[in-house]
Amino acid sequence: MFIPLCARVELLAQIENFIDRNRHLGYTTREEFIKDAARWRLRFLTGTYEYVEVQKEKYEKAELAIREMNLPFLGAADFIDKQLETLLEKHGEWQQQKEEKEKKTTKKR
DSSP: OOOOHHHHHHHHHHHHHHHHHTGGGOOOSHHHHHHHHHHHHHHHHTTSSOOOOOOHHHHHHHHHHHHHTTOSSSSHHHHHHHHHHHHHHHHHHHHHHHHHHHHHHHHHO
16 A cells, blocks of 8 residues: 655654653654554454443543542553453353253253
């Protein structure tokens, strides 16, 4: 796929401006940023991760709530991840109970 030179130069300038304005994110070169962006994109394209949208306002409020309430989470993303883990554990227990009930029902017949 061919990208015109002017578009590439413009994109690289946008990346460099982003890095300059967001030093706190840890990027020091555009190459680091591009590698990181490519890794993130590949995670989604390969099906390793699912992208879920959350309204920015709600996400920021959750971050604040977690900090202010001293909750045992690193942030909103960690909270969401832990909730999913808990749900999946409970679902596993539920499935096990369901299978046990089905076995009992089958034996009675």
